[in-house]
Amino acid sequence: MQTIGSLNNWQRRGLGILALGGGAVGFASSMSAVLQAQVPTTNTIFPFTLAVAFFLWGIWCGVQMLEGGRQALYRNALFWLAQVPLLQTSMFGYAVFCGAQLQVFAKLSPFQLGFFGSGFGAQFSLNLGQPGARFAIGVNLVALCISFWLMRKCESADRALSTAPAKPA
Template identity: 35%
Template structure:
């Protein structure tokens, strides 16, 4: 993996995770219900996992591509319904959404971190979305992980370049 790609992906995961934890911390103090605390703590754990994944990628640790691919995969889906809603992004998102009633399409992007969830919201519209950026990151990192596994690595040391890459 080229060093600049490793750095960009690692910084997005670390920066997005840190920002996400800060955002949740500001919301956490306002929450009153125990279930809200549980969901917020779960999202904090996801963002902390992102920091860990990004750190491993920056350090060039074995298996870092695989753990980062999984981290980006959980950011791909987005959905809302009257029963349950979910959205999670860390670092950056470009999300395309289709709402069913009334039919509506939306595209949203943001540099930063965002999360949302809801339970039992009868007025919520039914919609599905795909974080296109997270999908692209997942596909790329999964491809890199397979290359590493099969010994076709073009791995570059973090401190320099090799094989003309960098």
């Protein structure tokens, strides 16, 4: 059984499929919007480009995980960590997921706690200057758990490499 760090095949494949599948869904829906003449305007071209780049990054991270590349753990930990925060203010809003999400949030004025959404797929939301938007802050619990888990796997893999005896030349 091939392992990356201390991931076994089913863990590696599951994470690879989530990242690859989520990235593919996000990229396809972005391209579908372009083909349906919802062409990005000058106001939306920057967020649109970031979304496409993020989804392509997801595809790349998923392929790296499936292939078992040396840096796959670290790259996927960063990829999932980018999906953790959920923020909405009148100046800036950010929510992104690729693969799976379970987001919890807190809104102010009026105060409200709840679930933003859950499911599989992809979403990229970047808002700049939304007057009247209610302040909200939250986390994607799926991404938080996966990123912390992968970071622990990275640490254990680094420890194993640093304590391994050197091979003679």
